[in-house]
Amino acid sequence: NKPKVVVCRHLGPAMPQLERRTDIDLVCWPEDRFCDRAWLLHNVKGATGVIVLLGDAVNEEFMAAAGQQLKVVSTMSVGYEHIDLQATARHGVRVGYTPDVLTEAGKPSDVLAITSQLCWGNLAWSPFKLCGPQLSTTLSSPKRTVGFLGFGRIAQATLARLVGFGITHALYTGSPSSNAQSVSARDAELQTRYRLQGLERVDADRLAQESDVVFVLTPGGKETYHLVGEAFLRKMKPLSILVNTSRGSVVDSDALAKALHEKWIWGAGLDVVEGEPFIGGDHPLVKEPRCVILPHVGSATTETRLDMATRAIDNVIGGIFGGEMPSELK
Ligand code: GLV
Numbered sequence: 212n213k214p215k216v217v218v219c220r221h222l223g224p225a226m227p228q229l230e231r232r233t234d235i236d237l238v239c240w241p242e243d244r245f246c247d248r249a250w251l252l253h254n255v256k257g258a259t260g261v262i263v264l265l266g267d268a269v270n271e272e273f274m275a276a277a278g279q280q281l282k283v284v285s286t287m288s289v290g291y292e293h294i295d296l297q298a299t300a301r302h303g304v305r306v307g308y309t310p311d312v313l314t315e316a317g318k319p320s321d322v323l324a325i326t327s328q329l330c331w332g333n334l335a336w337s338p339f340k341l342c343g344p345q346l347s348t349t350l351s352s353p354k355r356t357v358g359f360l361g362f363g364r365i366a367q368a369t370l371a372r373l374v375g376f377g378i379t380h381a382l383y384t385g386s387p388s389s390n391a392q393s394v395s396a397r398d399a400e401l402q403t404r405y406r407l408q409g410l411e412r413v414d415a416d417r418l419a420q421e422s423d424v425v426f427v428l429t430p431g432g433k434e435t436y437h438l439v440g441e442a443f444l445r446k447m448k449p450l451s452i453l454v455n456t457s458r459g460s461v462v463d464s465d466a467l468a469k470a471l472h473e474k475w476i477w478g479a480g481l482d483v484v485e486g487e488p489f490i491g492g493d494h495p496l497v498k499e500p501r502c503v504i505l506p507h508v509g510s511a512t513t514e515t516r517l518d519m520a521t522r523a524i525d526n527v528i529g530g531i532f533g534g535e536m537p538s539e540l541k
């Protein structure tokens with residue numbers, strides 16, 4: 212009996228890595244959208260390994276549908292908010308994810324629709340029209356502070372790129388759950404490594420008060436739910452910008468809409484939004500002119516997605532045959 216592997220989305224150019232294996236029975240959701248829950252619960256029955264995406268909840272219901280033989284769940288994402296790690300642990304199911312391989316993916320810049328909307332004529336170059344705060348230092352603003360809520364791989368890669376902007380002061384908060392001992396060793400190491408960027412660990416209040424740009428790069432889940440809410444936003448500077456490229460649940464959308472509307476902060480750039488994907492213009496944030504929303508494409512380069520799919524496959528194969536998983540969540 213070959214182990215059954217269920218794949219919740221066709222993995223494009225990485226798919227042959229699974230299809231050519233003769234030692235597994237492969238079942239793949241056929242459509243190019245998140246797989247239906249009913250399809251998943253039905254097909255996962257008897258599976259030894261499953262590759263999921265971030266829209267597929269892995270919880271007790273999923274475990275019950277799969278059965279005792281399930282050994283590994285491999286998500287093609289670095290985030291794992293959709294996976295109930297207590298449930299997987301209870302059932303002895305190993306979990307794989309795709310860190311590192313997406314850290315370098317580019318973030319598309321926001322594109323103002325001025326030229327395409329044929330209104331450029333009314334907005335021709337003018338000294339202070341269409342201006343917003345600048346990230347790099349200038350004569351009139353010689354100091355720039357960036358703040359990171361969460362300071363893992365992606366935050367560090369972001370800071371490395373900010374060096375070219377002359378950032379001399381960077382703040383971060385630790386994870387709410389990390390234990391004090393290991394934190395201080397890690398903090399000392401980080402502060403040495405990013406000495407030139409003036410890296411300091413602070414609490415969330417100071418980070419909000421002092422940062423010109425706040426990057427939200429925490430994992431999602433219960434611990435970070437609405438970490439950026441009204442209280443945090445009210446402490447931010449009027450010319451500051453909030454950037455969230457982690458999970459929508461970390462930022463309270465209604466509070467952010469209010470903050471933008473009442474100009475507590477200057478603007479927001481979001482790759483993720485609470486309750487995504489939403490459709491239509493009714494969402495309070497869609498109406499805010501200084502809020503740029505991208506449809507969760509932070510890792511969307513062809514190269515990175517191929518690496519993520521390959522890592523998800525290597526994890527599931529390692530897990531079903533009891534071998535090493537290149538990226539196992541522990
Ligand atoms: C993207 O959001 C990911 O978790 O990979």
Ligand code: GLV
């Ligand atoms: C801008 O285009 C400038 O010439 O200053």
